[in-house]
Amino acid sequence: MANSATPAPQKELFGHPVGLYILFFTEMWERFSYYGMRAILVLYLVSATTGGNAGLGWTGGEAIALYGWYTMLVYVASIPGGIIADKLLGQKKTVLIGGIVLVAGHGILAVEEMWAFYLGLALIIAGVGMLKPNISTMVGGLYKEGDIRRDKGFTIFYIGINLGAFLSSLIVGYVGENIGWHWGFGLAGIAMALGLIVYMWGQKYLRNVGNLLSRTERDEGASLGGMFKDLLKSPLQLVITSILMLGSLYYLFFESLPYGLLYIFLTLVTALMLMVYKDLTSQVMKDRYVVMILSFLLVVVFWGAFEQAGGLMNIYALDKTDRRIPFSLPLIGNEVPATWFQSLNALFIIIFGVIVANFWARRKLKSKEASSIFKMATGVVIMGLGFIFMAMAAKNYVPYEHKSAMFWLVLAYLLHTIGELCSSPVALSFITKLAPVKYASLMMGVYFAATGLGNKVAGVIGEFSQGEPMVVNLVASDSEMTQNLQLNDSVVSNQEDFRLAGEVYEENGELHVLEMQTGEPVLDYIQFKNKERTNEVVEILQEENVTVEDPYHVLIDFKQAEDRSGYSGNFVVEEVQTDMEYKTFWGITIFTAIFGILVILLLKPLKRLTHGVEDNEGDLPQQEKFELGDEEIINEEGNNNKNRKR
Template sequence: MQNQQGSVFDSQVLGHPSALFVLFFTEMWERFSFYGMRVLLVLFLTAGLLSDNPGWEWPRENALALIGTYGSLLYLTPLVGGYIADKFTGYRMAVVIGCVVMTLGHAAMAVETKGFFYLGLALLVIGTGFFKPNITSMISTMYKGKNEKKDGAYTIFYMGVNAGAFFGMMLCGYLGENFGWSWGFGLAGIFMMLGCLQFWLAKPIFGNIGAPPSQLKMLQAEDVADEIPDIAGGPVVVNEATDKRNPFKLLDYVLIVVSAVGGLLYLFNDPLEKIEKINLLPFTVGNLSGTSFVVLLALVSFLILLISRIARYSAITRDRIIAVCFCGLFTVFFFMAFEQSLGSMTIFADSYTNRELEGSAAMIFKIIDALLTTVPLIIVSWVLLKLFGQTFKRISVSNIILGITFIGIWALVLFRLFNKFSEPGNTIDASWFAILNSFFIISLAPLFSKWWESKYNPSAGMKYGFGLILLGIGFGILAYGAWEIPQGAMTAKVSMIFLILAYLFHTMGELCLSPLGLSYVSKLVPPRMIGFMFGVWYLAIAVGQKSAGAMGGMIDKISNEYSIGTFFLIFTVVPMGMGLIAILLSPVMKKLMHGIR
């Protein structure tokens, strides 16, 4: 492994292996396609059949039920994709499989028929399962034994994530809203395909990194912990070497199957029942509907499984795992509210926000929009040229493909700006507001990073508390802005400043939480339980995703009975309440961690 890494580090860009930047651009195009498609989903599904850009005119509840299930499955399939890569394909081939399957998914969605639409979503879920866990595993393998450089590597990679999301939502959103939904869905697929090609053709630069297990020597047991991506940067701690083996028992497997099958039945039944009027659970148990009974059974089974597994460990390890469970609970509530960004907040941008600008205000916005678009693209293009200088002789065809993608991006950006400046006024696309999250992350991440590295670095409980409270403040601003909208109104013209400020506070909340999750799992959980607890962690995010869709789908019901301001007030009170609980529990969590930070 050391010789392999040495050759990878021979060719460097900005102090890191050139191979890292190949992964950077691969991730950028995958996030471009993923977020570019996702930002259009709720707009396409809820757009009127007779509108200028006709959609399917689904009720908002139905659209968000489907999006919630889709978002939830995206965090469950990586558990399977990671396992397949570890046992059979290797990381590199798994990434390629993921890219190809996602490209087919985007192509299917561009057809805009119900059958192809569902097929496209299914392929995107499967493709993400192969792609998501394995590209980060390649980085972890690349930096094996070089922990001091991991922080910078993941920071660079994270910039690729946000750059892709930024340009994907901007350009796919622009084409989808202004020229037809198929253009937006199709553009996402084109860049996914080009990203796949540039990655596959760059394979000589990776050496044995990400190769199939049959081609690699078995890692020594003491090296296993280093394979876990260390998102927050600190050392991975191997806990409680004296803990006896804790193998899964027959009851454990039964509980896993019951909770997994019950959860999946609910995920699929919810949109099917609402949209297609197909009920997979058409029975009752006492006063409980089939759906309620299955959800309750799955929840109880999972809790019994988790508690029984934790109870078998020594006291210190048990405490640390309980601390991870607290973090998982707060994560559910965070994502339940945060993921309104591509659901109810996009609906608010589309139907309740004044997006019309005239005169000097329109011109000022156009200039700001042009700077927001071109400055990041110039910076990323500069990185591209640096990569060309180091790798063109070795992976020339891959570089040519990558160059073509950037020519395409520049052409689309200039086309969009030309059209915007040609308009006498300016109508802001509803999808434009979603790019603010990526912009604020890129702008604010260095400041938060300095905070975490200072002597004022708060504990985990405090960070969760701050993140949830900031998230609640953002929704409080939206609730205040929407308070005068009449009960049951389906449209309004609220100032866009409320939505912009909401995204600002939500991003600050995300920056408080985003570094914590996988890092604390890797530090606090004993190696023999790492896989299980990573599954629990992704399950927490999946539950948050589905809860976001279920809660967001109540926007019309709550608006009709009370007001849309009341709807957003719920997302103000609940996260802030959970944030205060996290702060109050901070000393308890600190004690449970037994010195791990």
């Protein structure tokens, strides 16, 4: 096996193999492209389809839903990406192909067509899946086992990850918001092309790492086909799997194709997990396996809350945050681009990474509780507390009167990052300690499935916070649109999308909407698609005592039909949606706090179930610092490289 053999002498630079810097710049530009695209994706989706920087005109709920699916699939794709590297191509070639696919994906996104948008996303998912789980492991292969430079090597690599993430939100975010969304997508593609060029140029420094394993080594480990075959001989496991599969198939054919496929995937993962538990013969390993399952739940909960950053919090920064500053900056003026808030996480990681690591190290030296599961649970609680600041931001926001201050978002990102530094870096390391050696690679795949599921949960939560939109159709004539709705002649003649702001209130059980500027009635010119939803809004307004003297505010986003047959729009009562967001932020805080504290209260019995897996363990400082390069920790714990992450 190439990675486990003693590497030949390598050319060095500043005390490290030159290959480290090749991988550093490759990953830096890859993360630049990924996080740059991530920063502008949702904002592009919700931007109006006409105007100087046209988007797709989606609702916030629709945009966040797609974002959830996208980020989930990026992580799930790491599973086949690892299998391709282990069984077919080796890590080095898989990373190369992944880079090429990523360049193609970002490049296609620069084309202003819907087919290009979806194809570009699919290629990015496939490309990241091939590149991400393999390039970090190659870093470990640059060093001999026991080489004390390895920790510093991963630190350098880690800086590249976060440097790329930090710069991309600033640069790609600015270009996307101020020049054009597709220019931003194209810039992300150029960055990935730079990374690919660096990687291809540096192949001579990577000869000893990432090569395909021998056939014997590729055949070692658990066989998925064999495990599913054994399922047919296991009555209890087969019954549980069959019930779950029937439910998934029902959902697939009668409810939702995407969710049906997701449930089928989760059913197959559950079946594998059941078979692993049955195959374990030692009670010690069974107990550790139970704790590992809880660790997966912690991973899902953490990312389900944390990944609001690219969705709900991104939209909040754009629409509801006062981003004005008391001075003017070159290019941006006196208003901070919404995408720049995405850079805070990487910036805070760079600032606080060592501080948090040293805190846990000192705590451990003082013989205080510093186990992995305690860190993970504490991280979930701290991250969840960050949403208190988002709740305060929602409370501070008054539609058309007062936007929330920027410092609420900054404080939220700060606590989210502190929580991440406590939880995320140790999660995979802890799982590798608990996983049976035979199933180590499989558990790496399940870890990524849990991370992807957490991202999907984040999308579901964000979508819920936006509520079910009320759809209306415009029934006004062109003259009525210009005279009564006060629209610009050019908007009407060019059939452009437009927004209509108004005041809404309830009187005698009826809904009333007045145009914001003129006070003219609006309901004469629109038709609600669902009368029941209208009645629900009337009931809410009655409960809130919303009157003509003290009205709420409504925003209607009108979008021209593709066949130019007329306008339809989403009727959103701003105060109602803001209240839903406020409750969502508090809901996340309460749930994560309860879940994390419950795990901490159960810490003693859970640690007993681990049977001392972390007892007498030396400090591994790199475990405290890596957000995206955790998989190499397996090497640090003495596991054979053949069990590395897939």
